[in-house]
Each structure stands twice: as structure tokens, then as C-alpha cells.
Amino acid sequence: MSGGGGGGCSIVWFRRDLRVEDNPALAAGVRAGAVVAVFIYAPEEEGQYYPGRVSRWWLKNSLAHLDSSLRSLGTPLITKRSTDSVSSLLDVVNSTGASQLFFNHLYDPLSLIRDHRAKEVLTAQGITVRSFNSDLLYEPWDVNDANGQPFTTFSAFWERCLSMPYDPQAPLLPPKRIIPGDVSRCQGDTLVFEDESEKASNALLARAWSPGWSNADKALTAFINGPLIEYANNRRKADSATTSFLSPHLHFGEVSVKKVFHLVRIKQVLWANEGNQAGEESVNLFLKSIGLREYSRYISFNHPYSHERPLLGHLKFFPWVINESHFKAWRQGRTGYPLVDAGMRELWATGWLHDRIRVVVSSFFVKVLQLPWRWGMKYFWDTLLDADLESDALGWQYISGTLPDGREFDRIDNPQFEGYKFDPNGEYVRRWLPELSRLPTEWIHHPWNAPESVLQAAGIELGSNYPLPIVGIDAAKTRLQEALLQMWQLEAASRAAIENGVEEGLGDSTEFAPIAFPEDIQMEENPEPVRNNPPVGARRYEDQMVPSMTSSLVRVEEEEASSDLRNLAEESRAEVPTNATAQQNARDTENQGVLQNVNRNTQVQRNTTVWLRNAAEDSTAESSSSTRRERDGGVVPVWSPPSSSYAEPFVDDESGIGASSSYLQNHPQSHRLMNWTRLPQTG
DNA sequence: ATCCCTTTATT
DNA sequence: ATAAAGGGA
Numbered sequence: 001m002s003g004g005g006g007g008g009c010s011i012v013w014f015r016r017d018l019r020v021e022d023n024p025a026l027a028a029g030v031r032a033g034a035v036v037a038v039f040i041y042a043p044e045e046e047g048q049y050y051p052g053r054v055s056r057w058w059l060k061n062s063l064a065h066l067d068s069s070l071r072s073l074g075t076p077l078i079t080k081r082s083t084d085s086v087s088s089l090l091d092v093v094n095s096t097g098a099s100q101l102f103f104n105h106l107y108d109p110l111s112l113i114r115d116h117r118a119k120e121v122l123t124a125q126g127i128t129v130r131s132f133n134s135d136l137l138y139e140p141w142d143v144n145d146a147n148g149q150p151f152t153t154f155s156a157f158w159e160r161c162l163s164m165p166y167d168p169q170a171p172l173l174p175p176k177r178i179i180p181g182d183v184s185r186c187q188g189d190t191l192v193f194e195d196e197s198e199k200a201s202n203a204l205l206a207r208a209w210s211p212g213w214s215n216a217d218k219a220l221t222a223f224i225n226g227p228l229i230e231y232a233n234n235r236r237k238a239d240s241a242t243t244s245f246l247s248p249h250l251h252f253g254e255v256s257v258k259k260v261f262h263l264v265r266i267k268q269v270l271w272a273n274e275g276n277q278a279g280e281e282s283v284n285l286f287l288k289s290i291g292l293r294e295y296s297r298y299i300s301f302n303h304p305y306s307h308e309r310p311l312l313g314h315l316k317f318f319p320w321v322i323n324e325s326h327f328k329a330w331r332q333g334r335t336g337y338p339l340v341d342a343g344m345r346e347l348w349a350t351g352w353l354h355d356r357i358r359v360v361v362s363s364f365f366v367k368v369l370q371l372p373w374r375w376g377m378k379y380f381w382d383t384l385l386d387a388d389l390e391s392d393a394l395g396w397q398y399i400s401g402t403l404p405d406g407r408e409f410d411r412i413d414n415p416q417f418e419g420y421k422f423d424p425n426g427e428y429v430r431r432w433l434p435e436l437s438r439l440p441t442e443w444i445h446h447p448w449n450a451p452e453s454v455l456q457a458a459g460i461e462l463g464s465n466y467p468l469p470i471v472g473i474d475a476a477k478t479r480l481q482e483a484l485l486q487m488w489q490l491e492a493a494s495r496a497a498i499e500n501g502v503e504e505g506l507g508d509s510t511e512f513a514p515i516a517f518p519e520d521i522q523m524e525e526n527p528e529p530v531r532n533n534p535p536v537g538a539r540r541y542e543d544q545m546v547p548s549m550t551s552s553l554v555r556v557e558e559e560e561a562s563s564d565l566r567n568l569a570e571e572s573r574a575e576v577p578t579n580a581t582a583q584q585n586a587r588d589t590e591n592q593g594v595l596q597n598v599n600r601n602t603q604v605q606r607n608t609t610v611w612l613r614n615a616a617e618d619s620t621a622e623s624s625s626s627t628r629r630e631r632d633g634g635v636v637p638v639w640s641p642p643s644s645s646y647a648e649p650f651v652d653d654e655s656g657i658g659a660s661s662s663y664l665q666n667h668p669q670s671h672r673l674m675n676w677t678r679l680p681q682t683g
Numbered sequence: 684a685t686c687c688c689t690t691t692a693t694t
Numbered sequence: 695a696t697a698a699a700g701g702g703a
Contacts, residue, residue, distance in 0.1 A: 153694090154694050155693095155694090288694095291694095292694055295694070296694090299694095359694095394694060395694070397694085398693090398694040399694085403694070405693085405694070406693090406694065407693070407694085407695090408695065408696090410695085411695055411696095
């Protein structure tokens with residue numbers, strides 16, 4: 001039972017590194033001898049962040065792809081269904097006699113804790129555990145400023161990454177063959193990632209996307225040899241298919257960032273030699289987006305609560321508008337702002353959104369609707385094909401103005417102006433909002449200003465087949481000013497209370513009473529009183545209008561409808577207009593009929609939310625010296641209070657958000673993780 | 684050169 | 695919002 005002696009095989013534990021190329025853990029396993037390749041599916045461990053439907057679809061396909069690659073190299077992928085990854089690992093150890101465990105690092109808060117526990121538990125069993133960097137150019141603990149401190153702004157961080165004294169490791173080749181370990185006594189489980197109705201909803205995804213590491217590799221090559229050179233010019237257009245479309249591949253580690261970086265750099269040198277300025281600029285911009293992904297891991301590692309709490313403390317005092325019908329209107333794309341609505345419908349229909357539009361819809365959510373950003377983040381999590389906790393947390397914190405270098409909080413982006421910026425001809429809006437398709441470009445981004453005659457000619461009746469703005473921009477500005485005033489007052493009061501040593505009651509109770517994500521029931525019930533007139537062609541007008549379909553897809557869609565009837569009672573049923581707007585690239589059109597049903601996982605989420613909350617609360621600790629060093633279930637990274645910075649005052653006035661002085665000094669509640677690097681790290 | 688205006692980017 | 699960068703007189 002000791003797990004075998006020195007001669008045992010190695011377990012390679014796959015997680016979000018679903019590739020055989022440039023996979024250090026796999027390479028180490030192969031080097032050490034016989035390999036047992038394992039994937040453990042334990043979504044309940046993710047708590048509130050149980051993966052969404054489209055994300056699970058991707059995972060399913062990616063695993064199948066990996067399995068067949070591994071088989072062709074000599075060994076199958078053993079899959080385990082679990083609620084406790086670590087005990088499943090122990091099972092595999094015991095049934096295979098493995099003596100070593102190899103895996104690649106992850107940096108989200110849950111993985112940090114779980115992986116640390118895995119190391120402790122397996123090491124205690126006499127297993128040699130080694131872990132590697134496969135997800136980043138540089139490990140977070142290797143990128144520090146001149147004082148050895150972590151960076152607190154992106155640009156400084158990225159500058160440093162680009163000028164590190166040593167290059168990122170060169171990508172590893174895939175193994176030529178793998179000696180299989182003995183898995184005859186190791187029971188694998190068949191993993192189920194979707195139920196019947198989800199299967200139907202997912203049917204169209206495969207037309208637009210090909211999960212799997214070799215497909216990721218093809219996508220990378222295609223991008224580098226194609227759209228990359230025009231990236232700088234095109235990246236501003238909401239509608240163009242000129243982004244890399246690598247994000248879901250990257251999320252699951254189907255392609256290694258080091259390889260991306262490496263290949264893109266080669267192009268850069270080439271273009272630099274040719275004097276191709278635009279090409280170089282494009283490379284820099286694309287690499288920057290890779291850098292943001294790196295930074296998201298960096299932030300997550302250094303501030304493992306960043307998916308739950310604002311990095312700048314004062315935002316915890318912001319009086320969010322708890323308005324579930326606004327939340328619903330946003331999700332359904334019925335806010336009355338065409339660019340926002342088009343984006344939300346594309347998201348709903350396809351699980352995909354251009355980065356620019358992500359900014360537009362999330363900024364609208366936070367600044368105009370003033371809904372709690374975590375709701376929006378959770379919805380992204382549930383609906384995005386490339387849902388990624390670290391990236392999404394960074395994105396939402398940036399938008400919310402809760403990063404030292406984020407947008408200023410009192411700034412409101414006007415969707416009307418952004419519309420003309422990112423979608424100057426209104427094509428994007430017309431594609432996703434068929435009810436506005438006949439509106440002239442002059443009014444397409446602000447129909448509420450359009451003369452009655454124009455609206456009539458376009459078949460639009462505001463408030464009926466397309467909503468009036470649910471919140472006016474001016475009203476939003478006013479409310480935002482008031483809310484900010486209130487926020488600063490509360491913050492000041494809390495600070496005073498702490499300084500007087502009264503007790504941190506005010507601060508802490510708010511801090512740790514994050515506004516709960518609405519329960520699904522609450523979300524789905526109380527159907528909004530809807531518009532009186534169905535849009536032309538709509539058959540169930542109480543349901544949401546969604547994007548137009550290509551005619552070739554309508555048939556599939558209708559089959560889907562019948563198999564999905566039980567969802568009619570819920571909100572998330574899509575109506576399929578019959579007017580076809582075909583054309584454009586496959587990715588855009590072929591996705592369109594895909595339906596989203598958010599929160600299928602109610603049950604699971606309810607049962608498991610507690611885990612996450614405990615973990616987060618404990619690890620974030622109070623804004624005073626953390627004494628909580630242990631908790632149920634295992635060892636966590638040990639926290640240490642910021643040392644000298646404690647005497648420093650908080651930000652002194654409203655201008656503090658963007659203040660240039662040290663973030664950590666101004667925000668001592670943001671603990672640094674002190675001794676993580678002391679944990680066994682190899683590779 | 685210098686000023687003034689426009690454009691662009693912001694994680 | 696704002697600051698930096700670019701362009702034109």
C-alpha cells in the first residue's frame with residue numbers, strides 16, 4: 001500500500017494542460033519510465049465556479065482528442081469522476097503502484113490550495129511529487145521589481161517579462177512514444193459532461209470550433225501566417241474575424257503559451273528585418289494580450305481572492321444596485337442600447353465575444369447599471385466558451401476600476417459613442433438585433449433619438465419590439481456620483497473606526513458579505529412583463545429574441561427546440577427568427593443557433609458554494625495581521641501581513657484611485673503571499 | 684522649433 | 695477622463 005517502490009511508474013496528472021507537446025510534466029514522466037496518464041474530473045471542487053455548459057463541451061472534446069493522441073503514443077488517458085481530486089490520486093497510486101506524480105502548475109485560488117494539499121498528502125505516502133511550469137512564460141514568483149516585490153501594474157510587469165535576463169524555456173517536442181504503466185487494476189470512469197438537452201444545445205458548437213491540441217496548433221499556425229500581421233489594424237472592429245481565437249485552446253492548455261510566444265517572436269524578427277512597422281506593431285499588441293493572460297495568473301497568485309473581492313479596498317463600500325430585472329435585461333440583450341444588446345445576444349448564442357465587446361458590455365454593467373461586478377463575472381463564467389477565472393477576474397476588476405491601474409471608477413463609457421467606434425456601419429448590431437436591421441446607420445446606435453417616421457419606416461416601435469434604454473446615461477452619471485460619495489464616506493468612517501481601535505466591524509462585515517449571486521430560482525422566476533407586440537416572425541414572443549439564423553441551421557435549431565421543451569418555463573429559451581443573414585465566416589454564422597442555458601448546475605452549486613467561500617475567506621483574512629493559518633481540510637499558503645506598510649495611511653482623497661504611490665502601501669488589506677515559493681516547486 | 688488640435692489607448 | 699503621441703501650420 002505504500003504506493004510502490006522506486007521502480008514504480010509515474011502518474012502524469014493532466015488538468016488544464018491537455019496537450020502532448022511542450023508538456024513538461026508529461027516529458028518528465030516519459031523520461032522516468034512507464035507512465036499512467038490521468039485526468040480527474042471533480043467539478044464540485046470548483047464550488048461556485050462549476051464549469052458552464054459550453055466550457056464542459058469543450059473539455060469533453062479536448063479530452064477525447066488527448067486520449068487518442070496518448071493512445072497512439074502508447075498509453076490511454078485514465079479518467080476519473082471525483083469529488084476529491086487528491087483521494088482519487090491516491091486511488092490511482094494504489095491501483096497502479098506508481099511511485100511518482102508529475103503535474104503542471106495552475107494559479108487559480110482553488111488549485112493553489114488543492115495542489116498544495118496533493119503534494120503534502122502524496123509526499124507523505126512516499127510518492128515523489130514534482131510540478132512544473134507549463135502555463136506561463138515565467139513563474140509569478142520569478143517576476144519582481146527592483147526591490148524583489150511583485151509588480152502592481154500591468155505595464156511594469158509586462159515590461160519586466162519582456163526584458164528578463166533569460167528567455168522563456170523553449171517549447172518541448174512531443175514524446176515519440178510512451179511506455180504504458182500497468183493500469184489493469186486501475187478503474188477509470190466514463191465522464192459525463194452534458195445531459196441530453198445540453199447535448200442538443202451544444203450540437204452546433206462543433207461547426208465553429210475544434211477543440212484538441214493539434215487543432216489548437218493549427219489555429220495558431222493559421223493565425224500567425226494570416227491575421228496576425230493585420231492585428232493592429234483590425235482588432236478594433238467588433239465584427240471582424242481577425243483575432244486569434246486561441247483563448248479556449250489556451251484556457252485548456254491545448255497549446256502552450258511558450259510556443260505561441262516563440263513562434264510570434266520569430267515573425268516579429270522577420271518583420272523587423274523587413275522594416276514592416278505595421279507587422280511589428282501587430283506583434284507587440286498581440287503579445288500584450290498574451291501578457292494580460294500572464295498577468296491574470298500573476299494577480300491570482302499574488303492576490304488569490306481577486307475573483308471575489310476588489311483589489312482596491314474602497315470598492316467594497318460601493319452601494320451596488322441590486323436589481324435583478326436589470327440583470328436579466330442585460331443577460332437577454334434588452335437594455336435598449338444596441339451595441340450592448342448585440343453583444344449580449346452574441347454571447348448567449350455563441351459563447352463568444354470579441355474582447356472589445358466584452359469591455360463594452362461589462363463596463364455598461366458596472367457603470368451604467370451599477371450591478372455588482374461579480375454577478376456579471378459569474379454570467380461570463382457560465383456562458384463563455386473560454387471562461388477563465390483568472391482572466392475574467394482581471395477583466396472585471398479592470399472594468400470596475402478596482403485595480404491600481406484600472407479604469408477610473410467615475411468614468412462612464414457611452415455605448416452610443418462606442419457603437420460608432422467599434423461598429424461604425426452598424427453591421428454588428430444589425431446582425432445580432434434583427435429587429436433593428438432596417439434602421440439607418442445614423443440612428444443605429446441611438447434609436448431613442450430617431451424621428452418617429454424613421455422608426456416607423458424601420459418597423460420599430462420603441463418599448464414594444466425594442467426597448468427604450470432601461471437606464472439613461474445621465475441618470476447613471478448622477479447615481480454614480482452619489483454612490484461614489486457614499487462609498488468614500490463609508491470608507492472614511494471605516495478607516496476612522498479602525499484607527500480609533502474601535503473594531504473593524506463596519507469594514508469587515510461588508511467586506512465579507514459579498515453580495516450573493518442571485519439563486520437560479522430567483523433569476524428564472526418573475527418573468528418580466530414583456531413587450532406587447534411580437535417582433536415580426538416571432539412565434540413565442542414572451543421568449544427572448546436571439547440572433548438571426550442561417551437557413552441551413554434553422555432545421556437543426558427546431559429539432560433542438562423540441563428536445564429542450566422543459567426549458568421553456570425558464571427564461572433562457574431562444575426564439576429563432578426566420579430571416580437569414582448568411583455570409584461571413586463560419587465562426588460567426590455557424591454558432592448562431594446555439595442556446596445558452598445558464599445555471600443548469602443549481603443543485604451542485606448550492607451544495608458546494610460553501611467550500612469556496614471558506615477557502616476564500618480564510619485565505620483573504622482580515623485586514624489585520626492574519627492569524628488564521630489552518631483550516632478544515634488542509635494546509636493553505638501561509639499569509640503574512642504587509643510589514644512596514646501598516647503605518648501608511650490609506651488613500652487620502654478621491655483622486656486616490658489612480659494614485660501613483662505604491663498600491664500595497666495604500667492598500668494594506670491586500671496581503672501578499674509570502675512563503676509560497678518555499679513550497680516544493682520543481683521544474 | 685513650437686503651439687495647437689486631433690487621434691488613440693487605457694488591463 | 696486624460697495623457698501621450700502625431701500632424702500641420
